[in-house]
Amino acid sequence: MTTQAAQSAAPISLMGVPGSPYTRKMLAVLRYRHIPYRLILGSHTQTAPNGRPEPKVRMLPTFYLPDADGVVQAVTDSTPLIRRFEADYKGRHAVPGDPVLALIDALIEDYADEWLTKAMFHYRWAYEADISKAGSVLPVWAREPQDDATLAANNRMISDRQIARLRYVGSNPTTARVIESSYERFLDALEDHLRSHRYLLGKRPGTGDFGIYGQLTQLAHFDPTSMAVTVARAPRVYGWTGLVDDLSGVEPTESDWFDTRALPDSLMRILREIGRVYPPLLLANAAALKAGDKQVQATIDGSQWVQDPFVYQGKCLAWLRRDHAALSPVQREHFDRLIAGTGCEPIFG
Ligand SMILES: N[C@@H](CCC(=O)N[C@@H](CS)C(=O)NCC(=O)O)C(=O)O
Known part of the structure; x- marks a missing residue:
């Protein structure tokens, strides 16, 4: 185009x-x-x-x-x-102009799309109240008007199909605690950040904000178990999810992005949470794909993690590494120094 x-x-x-x-x-x-x-x-x-x-x-x-x-x-x-x-499309860009900040943004977006989505899928299809709500509402969104018997049949069909898919995201009785405590720590970190900042990377939203927002439209605003956790622990996160829905009236300027020479501690806390859980999965998944293994075996946050290998997440790792390699030597050194100690380092080799 x-x-x-x-x-x-x-x-x-x-x-x-x-x-x-x-x-x-x-x-x-x-x-x-x-x-x-x-x-x-x-x-x-x-x-x-x-x-x-x-x-x-x-x-x-x-x-x-x-x-x-x-x-x-x-x-x-x-x-x-x-x-x-x-x-x-020109103007109002969601990707930061500074390549170092853009890579931090891409990392947050990837975490949201590939890790936070595990929490979304887990809460929705692991708890009775959530299964019941999603099962009876999702068919209304995806289908033509239907009578009660058809809705009940669609409820059963969609629930059975999605519960069977829990294994693809790695949700099972062993990993449930890992997923839920990670969601809780993520909420605490974002809540803390939102005490002083409107968006992840300053006064304008980046792609990471939109990735997180997408998952939170479900976790915070729809599925009852995760919604209760969110409202109780992180009212700002709940409110923020409603705000990001329509940012058509925000008038961003270049200086609204954080300066990478002075990133706030609250953002570093979010990056440390990402570094705690996401790199072990990405690396173990890549290793399993390379070896042709049938299962990904990883230790995440001190617990055993097992899931099916996921070709798409192999691509995610390759994209992040490609963007890291595309930085100039000075930018790469700066980026590496920024993420040092967060746990995110292994993603970039
Ligand atoms: N990586 C894709 C993921 C999209 C995705 O997983 N979509 C889900 C629904 S949210 C889907 O269509 N799943 C297939 C299905 O439910 O049949 C993206 O960023 O767009």
Whole structure:
């Protein structure tokens, strides 16, 4: 897509539902960036294609965007899509201009998308109250109007399917405590940061804010068990989730980003929480993929962690390393010094 075409007022189309954290993440990015859009409410299995192409992987959200030849393609994956829109649309950028800060932002976004989502999936499908709420509300979001018997059948179908998927995210009786205590420590750290700051990286939101917001639309605002934990421990985090939903009226300036020479302790605390849990998973997953192992075995926060290998998270690690390698020697040294002692170091080799 050329910049000129992208800058025109033509809205872009995406398909998604309110119960999908990545759909919510992208809607908030589009609103903040003043990118006009049309949301097609629905999911791949339930919504008529209406001439729309199928994505390679049926994920939500799916965007319908022209390729280099102008042919509309179905595209998924929020992280590279945000970067594509950074190039196509000028102003109000979500990626910091300073490459060192941009890498910290990318790390936070990745943690949200790949780790915090474990908490989201775990709370939703491991507790009776959460299963019951999600099972009866998600079908309303993804389907046409339905009578009580159909809704009850859809409730059972979606619950059975998602509970069976708990093993993919690594949620089981052994890891439940690791996931929940990590969510609680994350809440405490973000709550502390929000005592003095509006966003993760200063007075304007970065991609990490949108990644975290996406997961919190569910964890903090929908699923009852994690919602109760959030409200009790972190009222600012609960409130912040409502704010990030629509940042169309924020007028950001370049000086709104933190100066990397003086990052606040509260941000470092968040990075230490990321470094405590996320690198062991990324590295063990990469090792399992390389060896062709059937299981990822890791020690996370002192506990045994077992899950299926995940090709996509292998790519996440490669992207973070690529961005680290692309820094100038001076920037890389600065970045390495910033994250020293956080536990995040092994991600970058
Ligand atoms: N890495 C993808 C993840 C998207 C994703 O996992 N979407 C979920 C819903 S939130 C999905 O569509 N899962 C397939 C399914 O539920 O059938 C992104 O950032 O967009």
